[in-house]
Amino acid sequence: MEQQTINNIAEICHQQGIEKAIISPGSRNAPLTLAFARYPKIQCYSISDERSAAFISMGIAQADRKPVAIICTSGSAALNYAPAIAEAYFQEIPLVVITADRPPEWIDQWDGQTIRQENIYGKHVKKSFNIAVDLSHADAQWQTYRIINEAVLESKTGVKGPVHVNIPFREPFYPEKNENWQYDHDIKIIENIAGEKRLNENQINELQTALKEKEKIAFVLGQDNYSEEFLSTLDQTSQQLNIPIFADVISNGHSLKNAIHLPDSICMSMIKHSKAEEIPDLIISFGKSIISKNLKLFLRKNIKTQWHVRNHHAFISDPFQALSKQIEAEPISFLQHLNANFSAEFLKLWKDKNREAETKTNQFLSTxxxxxxxxxxxxxxxxxxxxxxxxxxxxxxxxxxxxxxxxxxxxxxxxxxxxxxxxxxxxxxxxxxxxxxxxxxxxxxxxxxxxxxxxxxxxxxxxxxxxxxxxxxxxxxxxxxxxxxxxxxxxxxxxxxxxxxxxxxxxxxxxxxxxxxxxxxxxxxxxxxxxxxxxxxxxxxxxxxxxxxxxxxxxxxxxx
Incomplete structure (x- = not known):
């Protein structure tokens, strides 16, 4: 084992923006535990239950808006991370998952705490890497550092999400009592520089032409960790253009002036019977999932055209079966290009429905x-x-x-x-x-x-x-x-x-x-x-x- 190389994994993680790590106790991951726990600029937490540890790390990453490292020993410990990793993947939360493993010669040999860990999380991580078991050669060290750089960058670049790094270790795992302990602060760090995605003039003109054919527009706000700037811009745009915002509880759009914050209640009676004046000609959606089942069913039944706007897309998601344009652009920039004026009556209709649902809810629950x-x-x-x-x-x-x-x-x-x-x-x-x-x-x-x-x-x-x-x-x-x-x-x-x-x-x-x-x-x-x-x-x-x-x-x- 080359402890210095493992120490430098912690160094690279810090220089790439990781400030916190969740570590679950174990022996096979001892070199990683010591490398991170002794690194003065990474705050480490010891959480014994790997399933809980991974979800705690997810909460930390959400709160900090930064990637968090999670570290565990070999065997079923790594499998216990799986529920949180799947959740983080679909919520697009950056985690750098580092699992210790047995050396390859002992896989399938009935050795303790030994399972098949390479690519263990399948398609629920953005990328999966396997580090060499022998790190004594300079090229193996170079490869390790490149992989760690790439892993952290991948977790926080484009569509954010979990990334897996699997590291096999041979014994001994623990340093000698007086072993020299250091970190290479001048280790090679690879930067990623990405500009904002903006629509060009032809694309803007194409969208504006399409909008002129629409009279009733609605925004759909899905779950996401939105910035205050985006929500403020959405609020202003919806008021200027008379656009209702379907914003159920997980969207965090409840404070917006044109928010329809009880869409589940409203659409309950509209799934089977809805009027033409209630149906948007176009919905423009942001973020990810919505929870309101009745709104989903209403949109699936009635909507013919949906545009979805995001900076990056991991895959095509068409939950309302009406997606016609997947617009890859900075959402704030997209909103600033909307300059049509839509039906004030349509907005009033939905706001009236929202007030009616709110009144019925309060009347019912108060009695x-x-x-x-x-x-x-x-x-x-x-x-x-x-x-x-x-x-x-x-x-x-x-x-x-x-x-x-x-x-x-x-x-x-x-x-x-x-x-x-x-x-x-x-x-x-x-x-x-x-x-x-x-x-x-x-x-x-x-x-x-x-x-x-x-x-x-x-x-x-x-x-x-x-x-x-x-x-x-x-x-x-x-x-x-x-x-x-x-x-x-x-x-x-x-x-x-x-x-x-x-x-x-x-x-x-x-x-x-x-x-x-x-x-x-x-x-x-x-x-x-x-x-x-x-x-x-x-x-x-x-x-x-x-x-x-x-x-x-x-x-x-x-x-x-």
Whole structure:
């Protein structure tokens, strides 16, 4: 083993912009652990559970808008990274995944902690690299440094995302007691210089000509980590040109003046029956996925033309089955070239529908007895401005989407790349540990919460994360989906009934615990929970069958 070469991997990572690394304990990765932990300019965290570690690193990378290195030992440790890597790939979050491996001669030889790690993440990483096992030759060192340069650049260039570097090690792994330890600060660093993508004059004229044929235009804002400059430009453009913005909860467009922030509620009654004046002639979309299923179905059924605008495209995505132009340009520059004037009546129609949906939602929830839906409505109204709201998948993010967010300055995060329940808490913890000057709130269901309990299993302090736990003793979203809710196996094999509560877990990890099971207990503790100066869990205990009936009544109210 050439420890100096491994040390220089940490040096290159830092000089390429990596400031933080998440390391999971192991022996085979000891040379990497020591190289990064001893490097003074990289902040390292030790997280024992690799599955949680990878999601925490994702939260850190989101918060910092910079790539994060994650390092693990060989064998199943590397496989435990896979859920977060897939999520990071589809969310376009830059991670540099460095896995230690056994030397090639021991693969398939029944040796401990030995699996087939080369290209282990398949098509869920941007690129995968394998380092030579013998680094004694100068050319092997040159190749290693070139690969590390390329890996970090690849993670943060163009369409961002995870990149995998697999490094096999032979024993010995540990340096001698008095071994010289240093880093080559003048190591070769490869720069990538890329300019902004802008449309040329002919392309602009072509688009403007096409727009003149359209009367009703709508923007669709998907999930993305948008800059304030882009959102401000979008806001101004939509007001100047009379364009509604379909912006569901994960888009972070709720504060825009022309935002249609309850599209799921509005489109519920429009899927089967919609009028010509309600249908856009063209939608122009930004970002990635939307969560509003009813909006998706409405657009798929009715829209004939979609333009999608992004700086870079990893692949062609046509979720509404109407894509006609994939425009590769800086979105702010694209918006500045829109100079037509579209139907003010169309904008008014959709804003009226949004107000009507908001009124019906408020009327319904204000008259309901205690439930997880009504309790969540109360808590969302009281979120402080300038805070981060993390939404776990299944019912949590859907409830929030139907209720909507009104406060300026509340930023929404959700793992909607693969939309799995695994890692929602860990991702929020990664954010909270990184942005300690912000208030963080996580809304999660019981299955997601207990599944990811190792998010709390580390020594790094944070006092700024409050968790709203909807505990209905199982995955009750399946009660609300036609299909599983009609099966005799619902409770055992779909809902997966469980009887845990969070009190013991909170005690184990030193987190304050609040509990509410009816209106009286909820009213007593909700303000205490929101004002509590440390991290805390508010566990809202409800009955799944009652929640199901209330949600059905709510949907009937929307279409009445």
């Amino acid at each position: 309901q007895s205690f439930s997880e839906f009504s309790a969540l409505n109360e808590l969302l109204k009281k979120l402080p401005s300038n805070s981060h709201l993390h939404l776990a998948n299944s019912l949590s993010v859907r409830y929030a989407n139907f209720i909507g967010i009104k406060q300026d300055g509340v930023k929404i995060w959700a793992n909607r790349g693969t939309s799995g329940i695994d890692g929602s808490t860990s991702t929020a913890v990664g954010h909270a540990v990184t942005e300690k000057n912000k208030n963080h709130f996580l809304i999660t269901g019981d299955v997601a919460f207990f599944y990811d309990r190792n998010a709390f299993w580390h020594k790094y302090p944070y006092s700024n994360l409050k968790i709203i736990l909807l505990n209905n003793q199982g995955g009750s979203i399946f009660r609300m989906i036609k299909g599983p809710n009609q099966q005799a196996e619902l409770e055992e094999f779909f809902e997966t009934e469980q009887r845990l509560d969070a009190k013991s877990l909170c005690s184990e990890f030193g987190i304050a615990h609040f509990s509410a099971h009816n209106s009286e207990s909820f009213e007593t503790i909700k303000e205490k929970f929101l004002k509590y100066p440390q991290s805390a869990v508010l566990e809202i205990k409800t009955d799944a069958k009652n929640n199901q009936q209330l949600f059905e009544d709510f949907k009937n109210k929307l279409i009445s």
